[in-house]
Amino acid sequence: MSARLFAFLVACLCCGAVAAENSAVHAGVVQAELNPSKCAVHFTLGAFLHTVHGTFNVNAGTIRFDQSSDHLTGEISVDVKSGQTGNADRDRQMHENVLESNRFPEAVFVLNHIHGSLALEGESHVEVRGVLRIHGAEHELTVPATIAVRRDVVTATADFTVPYVAWGMKDPSNVLLRVDKTVSIHVELNGAVKAAL
Numbered sequence: 743m744s745a746r747l748f749a750f751l752v753a754c755l756c757c758g759a760v761a762a763e764n765s766a767v768h769a770g771v772v773q774a775e776l777n778p779s780k781c782a783v784h785f786t787l788g789a790f791l792h793t794v795h796g797t798f799n800v801n802a803g804t805i806r807f808d809q810s811s812d813h814l815t816g817e818i819s820v821d822v823k824s825g826q827t828g829n830a831d832r833d834r835q836m837h838e839n840v841l842e843s844n845r846f847p848e849a850v851f852v853l854n855h856i857h858g859s860l861a862l863e864g865e866s867h868v869e870v871r872g873v874l875r876i877h878g879a880e881h882e883l884t885v886p887a888t889i890a891v892r893r894d895v896v897t898a899t900a901d902f903t904v905p906y907v908a909w910g911m912k913d914p915s916n917v918l919l920r921v922d923k924t925v926s927i928h929v930e931l932n933g934a935v936k937a938a939l
Contacts, residue, residue, distance in 0.1 A: 770810070773936055774896055776803030776818065780932035783820055788922040796827035796836075803933065805853055814856050814870075818931075820849045822876075840911050842877065849876040851883070865890045870900075877911055891935075898931040 781800035786793060798820050805816030823843040826833050837843040851874050858868030866889045874883045887900040907913045907923040915921045 771806055771808050774803075774805045774807070774816075774933045775936070776800060776931060776933040778802060782930050784928040784930070785825075786926040786928075790920040794827050794832070796825055796833075798822065799824040800931070801848065803931070807856070814853050816853045818851045818853070820851075821847070822849050823847045835914060840906070840914055842911075846877050849874065851875075860889065861891065863891055863893075877909065879910055881909060894935045896931075896933050896935055898929070900927075900929045902927050 778800045781803070783798040783800065785796050785798070787796075788794075801819035801821045803816065803818035805814060805818075807814045822841055823837065825836060825841065825843070827836065851872050853870060853872040855871040856868055857871065858866065860866045860868060868887055868889060869884055870887050871882075871884045874881045883902075885900050885902045887898050889896065889898045903924050903926055905924045913921065913923060
């Protein structure tokens with residue numbers, strides 16, 4: 743369930759950093775800073791007779807992007823303890839038995855590469871690669887993302903799947919309830935682009 747991915751995905755923002763329309767940003771290295779209040783990680787988990795929907799908050803995110811080499815670095819942090827589905831009992835079980843959020847309160851997507859062409863203004867479709875640190879382990883992750891650049895503002899969305907059971911988290915299924923072993927993640931990011939110092 744650690745959509746904390748979701749994080750991530752925010753890597754796309756870094757790409758957005760390519761916003762040449764920003765008078766302060768031309769060639770070279772630029773930086774994108776996420777606005778956590780305008781970011782969210784949504785997750786969907788299929789289960790017998792019903793589907794569970796929930797959200798996680800983004801803590802912070804900073805990405806540096808070198809326009810000349812397509813090299814990017816940065817981290818996007820998701821608050822695992824913020825996860826909620828709208829049902830207190832279900833949320834308690836999710837945090838205690840699946841996410842173990844007291845032990846692993848944060849998920850971090852560490853960015854290291856972007857593949858695809860970025861438009862200086864408008865919308866681009868790219869792939870962001872990196873390592874997702876979640877539940878005490880690291881997993882290589884490639885995420886398709888849509889990035890929209892409007893002057894010095896970048897927004898990004900991404901959809902991917904996390905095999906949380908295969909990644910070491912507990913399957914909450916029981917005799918009466920069958921739950922999917924993968925969770926679908928939808929990430930929405932918003933940030934500001936500026937020239938890197």
